[in-house]
Amino acid sequence: xxxxxxLLTGICLATxxxxxxxxxxxxxxxxxxxxxxxxxxxxxxxxxxKEQLDFQDKEIGVLIHFNMATYISIDGCNNVxxxxxxxxxxxxxxxxxxxxxxxxxxxxxxxxxxxxxHNCGFTTWPSNVTFQTADNETIKYxxxxxxxxxxGENVVKSFVDSAxxxxxxxxxxxxxVVNNFLNVQNSEVLATTLSRGQVxxxxxxxxxxxxxxxxxxxxxxxxxxxxxxxxxxxxxQKGKIEDLLQxxxxxxxxxxxxxxxxxxxxxxxxxxxxxxxxxxxEENWSTGVTNDxxxxxxxxxxxxxxxxxxxxxxxxxxxxxxxxRSIEEMINVYHxxxxxxxxxxxxxxxxxxxxxxxxxxxxxxxxGDFISSCYSEPVxxxxxxxxxxKGVYTLTFDYPTSIDRIVLMEDQxxxxxIRSYQVHAKIVDALDANGTLNVPWSLxxxxxxxxxxKIDIFDEAVTVTEVMVNTTYVDIPKxxxxxxxxxxxxxxxxxxxxx
Ligand SMILES: *[C@@H]1O[C@H](CO)[C@@H](O)[C@H](O)[C@H]1NC(C)=O
Ligand SMILES: *[C@@H]1O[C@H](CO)[C@@H](O)[C@H](O)[C@H]1NC(C)=O
Ligand SMILES: *[C@@H]1O[C@H](CO)[C@@H](O)[C@H](O)[C@H]1NC(C)=O
Ligand SMILES: *[C@@H]1O[C@H](CO)[C@@H](O)[C@H](O)[C@H]1NC(C)=O
Ligand SMILES: *[C@@H]1O[C@H](CO)[C@@H](O)[C@H](O)[C@H]1NC(C)=O
Ligand SMILES: *[C@@H]1O[C@H](CO)[C@@H](O)[C@H](O)[C@H]1NC(C)=O
Ligand SMILES: *[C@@H]1O[C@H](CO)[C@@H](O)[C@H](O)[C@H]1NC(C)=O
Ligand SMILES: *[C@@H]1O[C@H](CO)[C@@H](O)[C@H](O)[C@H]1NC(C)=O
Ligand SMILES: CC(=O)N[C@H]1CO[C@H](CO)[C@@H](O)[C@@H]1O
Numbered sequence: 018x019x020x021x022x023x024l025l026t027g028i029c030l031a032t033x034x035x036x037x038x039x040x041x042x043x044x045x046x047x048x049x050x051x052x053x054x055x056x057x058x059x060x061x062x063x064x065x066x067k068e069q070l071d072f073q074d075k076e077i078g079v080l081i082h083f084n085m086a087t088y089i090s091i092d093g094c095n096n097v098x099x100x101x102x103x104x105x106x107x108x109x110x111x112x113x114x115x116x117x118x119x120x121x122x123x124x125x126x127x128x129x130x131x132x133x134x135h136n137c138g139f140t141t142w143p144s145n146v147t148f149q150t151a152d153n154e155t156i157k158y159x160x161x162x163x164x165x166x167x168x169g170e171n172v173v174k175s176f177v178d179s180a181x182x183x184x185x186x187x188x189x190x191x192x193x194v195v196n197n198f199l200n201v202q203n204s205e206v207l208a209t210t211l212s213r214g215q216v217x218x219x220x221x222x223x224x225x226x227x228x229x230x231x232x233x234x235x236x237x238x239x240x241x242x243x244x245x246x247x248x249x250x251x252x253x254q255k256g257k258i259e260d261l262l263q264x265x266x267x268x269x270x271x272x273x274x275x276x277x278x279x280x281x282x283x284x285x286x287x288x289x290x291x292x293x294x295x296x297x298x299e300e301n302w303s304t305g306v307t308n309d310x311x312x313x314x315x316x317x318x319x320x321x322x323x324x325x326x327x328x329x330x331x332x333x334x335x336x337x338x339x340x341x342r343s344i345e346e347m348i349n350v351y352h353x354x355x356x357x358x359x360x361x362x363x364x365x366x367x368x369x370x371x372x373x374x375x376x377x378x379x380x381x382x383x384x385g386d387f388i389s390s391c392y393s394e395p396v397x398x399x400x401x402x403x404x405x406x407k408g409v410y411t412l413t414f415d416y417p418t419s420i421d422r423i424v425l426m427e428d429q430x431x432x433x434x435i436r437s438y439q440v441h442a443k444i445v446d447a448l449d450a451n452g453t454l455n456v457p458w459s460l461x462x463x464x465x466x467x468x469x470x471k472i473d474i475f476d477e478a479v480t481v482t483e484v485m486v487n488t489t490y491v492d493i494p495k496x497x498x499x500x501x502x503x504x505x506x507x508x509x510x511x512x513x514x515x516x
């Protein structure tokens with residue numbers, strides 16, 4: 018969504034509990050952060066919900082852009098308020114949502130969020146919501162798949178059935194703030210003359226249509242993993258959406274769930290990383306509500322999600338002859354998102370037939386294959402040791418062993434506590450043939466935030482006998498895992514500029 022860059026106003030819903038103060042009755046309010054106090058330095062340590070940690074565990078998801086805009090030349094109805102493409106254009110003659118799941122599985126993605134309604138206003142499920150027009154006529158929402166050549170089908174339902182069959186978490190993107198069909202921009206019904214295909218309504222009718230359609234999506238399609246609010250929602254809709262969310266999908270993780278002032282609509286909020294390039298800052302915390310690398314001292318646990326495209330040019334809907342980003346660039350994207358404590362949500366674009374084109378399917382699989390070949394089997398160490406009180410982790414090898422990267426994972430159950438780390442190794446190939454028993458420690462990588470995952474690729478492959486990670490922290494850290502790897506350096510981990 019190029020759209021997101023312009024309209025993103027983060028909104029975070031939460032039933033958060035403030036830190037317990039003895040003798041004081043705690044009241045859950047949507048905006049109070051949940052944290053504990055560091056026993057070491059008195060700082061606030063934001064606490065996650067189980068849903069947030071489960072979501073970070075998924076690491077990779079897809080954002081599926083398949084809607085009316087698949088059938089027009091430009092990338093969505095964004096910024097063309099009068100454009101209501103004719104519903105007869107929507108004609109996916111070969112659509113098969115199991116075929117989408119093959120690609121999702123090959124990529125290694127664990128959740129999929131489908132655009133159910135984008136800015137044109139078209140819904141890919143047969144919404145049966147009724148409303149009163151400006152002429153006081155009561156009509157059914159009639160810009161849906163039920164008015165298209167594939168009437169009788171329901172893309173949303175097929176998608177949910179396929180996701181459940183393949184064990185992939187599912188969720189929805191529904192744009193609340195724009196609807197060209199109803200002449201809505203920035204959550205407001207424009208007072209302009211209606212264009213071809215538009216239907217006139219009042220502002221209060223619009224708010225009700227949004228609530229009715231969200232109620233339908235959140236009631237009839239199972240338990241949702243992620244709900245995406247692109248551009249947030251208006252102040253008048255906010256309270257009702259928050260209530261609806263709490264009653265229908267309290268477990269869902271909410272993208273854009275917190276406003277930058279810390280007003281959240283859910284305790285299960287996640288934040289935007291602030292770019293659509295697929296690049297988190299090197300330093301990226303699980304905490305904070307701003308659309309960037311976050312803040313280690315924030316009392317809000319609100320991990321970042323990095324949404325980006327496979328097609329070049331920030332193109333989110335299928336583009337005819339749109340080139341794909343290279344496998345080298347996509348490997349860098351993986352390292353600069355998942356490898357920097359950010360969820361990678363990669364765009365997925367069924368074409369006009371309703372299928373993932375073969376060349377796209379191959380690139381997603383190539384990326385998934387790289388990730389599993391590089392990271393599923395660590396280089397085995399003879400012994401590993403985690404000190405119980407010093408935040409130090411060591412790996413010892415039987416014989417000199419070649420490695421070129423390290424994967425660090427913190428157990429964040431009680432918050433993200435490591436503030437910096439250094440990775441040292443005893444490198445034997447730095448020595449000459451004379452040998453020595455006293456190999457010195459060399460610094461091979463270092464950094465600040467670890468959180469769910471940090472991947473550091475060393476400047477070069479090295480042969481080592483021992484690796485030690487030491488840390489600074491606001492409470493004794495618990496490691497979830499520390500592993501070293503040796504991989505084909507198809508991509509060198511340095512940043513790639515977007516074309
Ligand atoms: C709309 O569809 C939903 C789910 O299929 C159903 O529960 C509801 O009764 C329907 N409403 C109308 C007005 O047909
Ligand atoms: C629609 O109904 C409202 C309220 O009853 C009335 O004020 C308005 O004039 C009517 N509009 C039209 C176009 O009939
Ligand atoms: C929707 O209904 C309105 C009012 O009956 C009509 O003017 C419009 O043409 C219909 N649109 C579609 C896409 O069917
Ligand atoms: C909707 O509300 C906005 C903001 O108050 C106003 O500018 C606009 O004219 C209203 N739209 C209609 C159709 O009344
Ligand atoms: C949509 O296309 C159909 C078939 O070409 C046509 O009959 C209809 O008038 C068009 N609707 C709009 C709103 O342009
Ligand atoms: C290796 O041993 C040779 C012979 O004793 C010595 O001249 C050389 O300086 C040694 N190299 C290093 C790096 O210690
Ligand atoms: C990592 O080490 C380099 C070289 O010693 C140093 O300049 C840099 O500040 C360190 N970075 C962190 C995050 O500790
Ligand atoms: C880690 O260990 C090295 C070598 O002993 C030491 O120089 C460094 O200060 C330590 N760093 C931390 C963060 O404890
Ligand atoms: C290295 C880096 O980009 N760090 C950024 C992490 O996020 C914080 C908060 O947004 C920024 O201030 C840092 O510059």
